[in-house]
Amino acid sequence: MKITFEELDRFLREQFPQGAAYGTLRKLGDGWAEMSLDVDDGHLRPGGTVSGPVMMGLADVTLYAALLSRIGLVPLAVTTNLNINFLRKPKAHTPIWARATMLKVGRTMGVGEVFVYSEGGDEPVAHSTMTYSIPPKKHEN
Amino acid sequence: MKITFEELDRFLREQFPQGAAYGTLRKLGDGWAEMSLDVDDGHLRPGGTVSGPVMMGLADVTLYAALLSRIGLVPLAVTTNLNINFLRKPKAHTPIWARATMLKVGRTMGVGEVFVYSEGGDEPVAHSTMTYSIPPKKHEN
Amino acid sequence: MKITFEELDRFLREQFPQGAAYGTLRKLGDGWAEMSLDVDDGHLRPGGTVSGPVMMGLADVTLYAALLSRIGLVPLAVTTNLNINFLRKPKAHTPIWARATMLKVGRTMGVGEVFVYSEGGDEPVAHSTMTYSIPPKKHEN
Amino acid sequence: MKITFEELDRFLREQFPQGAAYGTLRKLGDGWAEMSLDVDDGHLRPGGTVSGPVMMGLADVTLYAALLSRIGLVPLAVTTNLNINFLRKPKAHTPIWARATMLKVGRTMGVGEVFVYSEGGDEPVAHSTMTYSIPPKKHEN
Numbered sequence: 001m002k003i004t005f006e007e008l009d010r011f012l013r014e015q016f017p018q019g020a021a022y023g024t025l026r027k028l029g030d031g032w033a034e035m036s037l038d039v040d041d042g043h044l045r046p047g048g049t050v051s052g053p054v055m056m057g058l059a060d061v062t063l064y065a066a067l068l069s070r071i072g073l074v075p076l077a078v079t080t081n082l083n084i085n086f087l088r089k090p091k092a093h094t095p096i097w098a099r100a101t102m103l104k105v106g107r108t109m110g111v112g113e114v115f116v117y118s119e120g121g122d123e124p125v126a127h128s129t130m131t132y133s134i135p136p137k138k139h140e141n
Numbered sequence: 142m143k144i145t146f147e148e149l150d151r152f153l154r155e156q157f158p159q160g161a162a163y164g165t166l167r168k169l170g171d172g173w174a175e176m177s178l179d180v181d182d183g184h185l186r187p188g189g190t191v192s193g194p195v196m197m198g199l200a201d202v203t204l205y206a207a208l209l210s211r212i213g214l215v216p217l218a219v220t221t222n223l224n225i226n227f228l229r230k231p232k233a234h235t236p237i238w239a240r241a242t243m244l245k246v247g248r249t250m251g252v253g254e255v256f257v258y259s260e261g262g263d264e265p266v267a268h269s270t271m272t273y274s275i276p277p278k279k280h281e282n
Numbered sequence: 283m284k285i286t287f288e289e290l291d292r293f294l295r296e297q298f299p300q301g302a303a304y305g306t307l308r309k310l311g312d313g314w315a316e317m318s319l320d321v322d323d324g325h326l327r328p329g330g331t332v333s334g335p336v337m338m339g340l341a342d343v344t345l346y347a348a349l350l351s352r353i354g355l356v357p358l359a360v361t362t363n364l365n366i367n368f369l370r371k372p373k374a375h376t377p378i379w380a381r382a383t384m385l386k387v388g389r390t391m392g393v394g395e396v397f398v399y400s401e402g403g404d405e406p407v408a409h410s411t412m413t414y415s416i417p418p419k420k421h422e423n
Numbered sequence: 424m425k426i427t428f429e430e431l432d433r434f435l436r437e438q439f440p441q442g443a444a445y446g447t448l449r450k451l452g453d454g455w456a457e458m459s460l461d462v463d464d465g466h467l468r469p470g471g472t473v474s475g476p477v478m479m480g481l482a483d484v485t486l487y488a489a490l491l492s493r494i495g496l497v498p499l500a501v502t503t504n505l506n507i508n509f510l511r512k513p514k515a516h517t518p519i520w521a522r523a524t525m526l527k528v529g530r531t532m533g534v535g536e537v538f539v540y541s542e543g544g545d546e547p548v549a550h551s552t553m554t555y556s557i558p559p560k561k562h563e564n
Contacts, residue, residue, distance in 0.1 A: 022194075051198075052197075052198075052201055052219075052220050052223070053163075053194050053195075053197050053198035053201060054194075056193075056194050056197050056223070057192075057193075057194035057197075060193055060194060078193075078227065079193050079227055080226065080227050080532070080554070081224070081225070081226050081227070081504050081554060082193070082197070082223075082224070082225050082227075083222070083223070083224045083225075083365040083411065083506060084222070084223050084224075085221065085222050085385070085393050085411060085413065086219065086220055086221050086222070086223075087385055087386040087393060088386065103367070103369055103406060103409055104369040104370065104405075108531060109503070109556075111367050111369060111409070113395070113409065123386075124385060127385055127393070127395065127411065129365065129367060129409065129411060131367065131503070131504060131554070133532075221391070221413070222363050222413060224365060224506040224552065226526070226534045226552060226554065228526055228527040228534060229527065244508070244510055244547060244550050245510040245511065245546075249390060250362070250415075252508050252510060252550070254536070254550065264527075265526060268526050268534070268536065268552065270506065270508060270550065270552060272362070272363060272413070272508065274391075304476075333480075334479075334480075334483055334501075334502050334505070335445075335476050335477075335479050335480035335483060336476075338475075338476050338479050338505070339474075339475075339476035342475055342476060360475075360509065361475050361509055362508065362509050363506070363507070363508050363509070364475070364479070364505075364506070364507050364509075365504070365505070365506045365507075366504070366505050366506075367503065367504050368501065368502055368503050368504070368505075
């Protein structure tokens with residue numbers, strides 16, 4: 001693992017100065033990460049369930065965390081493709097969490113998958129795959 | 142067209158009581174819609190560009206508008222699949238807008254595509270395809 | 283499990299009368315399946331590796347098998363969405379195999395994911411997610 | 424346009440020595456291409472319609488042609504992501520054709536979309552988006 005939990009946690013808070021709007025780092029391993037998100041009223045659809053864009057945002061940042069566990073604190077890695085299937089209605093007024101796993105980390109891109117769950121639920125509410133573009137390292141060639 | 146611009150505009154404001162957080166309806170036709178989104182600080186990534194989840198949110202609601210132009214004001218249509226390619230960096234501190242077009246509206250699902258642009262830009266910053274599940278009509282069958 | 287290995291094996295051979303062109307059933311469980319495919323010259327790209335459409339074909343039929351383990355021998359289930367990431371170059375002149383797992387089987391649609399491997403390789407050469415549309419049962423309702 | 428119709432036509436025939444199994448070039452412009460595919464028995468599903476993998480194969484090679492119109496005859500460009508929505512049942516025993524358009528051609532990747540039609544049909548039977556990885560040029564940098 002190229003970074004520690006504490007290093008990544010600090011980095012994410014700096015990158016996303018809006019606070020915990022995109023989630024909180026919970027666990028980190030070599031090529032995987034878990035993050036959770038408390039839901040507030042701005043995240044909800046009629047009926048009290050979490051909206052799609054909120055789940056996509058959490059999936060996106062959780063895969064970013066999993067990628068950084070492999071490549072270190074690279075601020076300019078950007079998502080180039082995201083595919084998500086919404087599988088089940090999340091529980092109303094319940095936090096969500098995500099587990100992301102890298103499927104491949106190459107020199108110029110990383111691909112991974114993310115499962116999103118309602119806290120306390122057994123079955124995923126969404127599943128996403130993503131590609132991140134990794135910027136070329138400076139002073140390299 | 143099953144609804145007027147005014148009917149849909151009112152409906153979207155009621156569905157998304159957080160205000161214009163997901164965008165403002167700009168144009169509406171039979172099977173297509175355009176919406177725009179003013180960017181504020183909560184939408185930005187470091188560097189002042191719009192974040193991915195914000196573009197996904199606008200793409201999602203714009204295709205919803207395009208779908209409703211065909212099926213009327215159905216509140217329970219939900220996204221089941223979303224695929225998005227991020228093509229170019231949006232302009233910093235510039236509103237974005239999206240044009241959504243239905244590719245198919247069936248009895249139980251609708252599929253469409255969305256192009257997202259920075260205001261004043263010629264080339265799309267993102268392109269998305271989505272599937273919406275259409276709930277069965279009551280009192281039918 | 284709604285069907286046995288033998289029932290599904292026979293069914294697939296009848297559905298795909300071109301022979302084993304789309305793969306051979308290897309294992310079957312409740313909500314998952316494994317199939318393999320011998321490569322012949324018609325499947326190859328320059329360099330001797332399996333072409334993308336061949337991997338997509340195997341992924342497609344393997345998820346079909348996994349779906350049928352849950353819903354029984356339904357011939358009219360059709361793929362409505364397929365997303366695939368090509369992760370690594372398959373080994374030259376080597377069979378490929380796939381493992382498909384359902385993520386959700388609802389009344390009208392099933393969603394699952396598939397990992398594709400070169401025979402003898404540890405890391406996936408491709409990863410796919412798919413949605414199948416399940417036709418309404420006759421005499422129901 | 425970096426290549427002529429005749430140059431690309433010859434190149435595709437050499438790249439795919441199985442003959443016209445993946446389609447025939449029909450039109451070529453700057454950033455777009457059209458290809459068609461005669462259907463034979465090996466392409467058919469029960470009912471006489473073209474199978475999904477056959478449509479994916481045609482979509483894939485047509486976008487490859489569109490990409491090469493911009494970057495020249497690069498044999499090692501490979502698909503890294505493909506997303507396809509199957510929209511309508513193709514006509515039975517009828518050739519299919521595809522039109523591909525690049526949405527972006529960057530230094531290391533190209534993204535485009537493809538519409539697939541049954542010959543003589545007005546509405547697309549499938550819609551696909553794809554990412555191609557472009558290999559670094561030799562003698563560059």
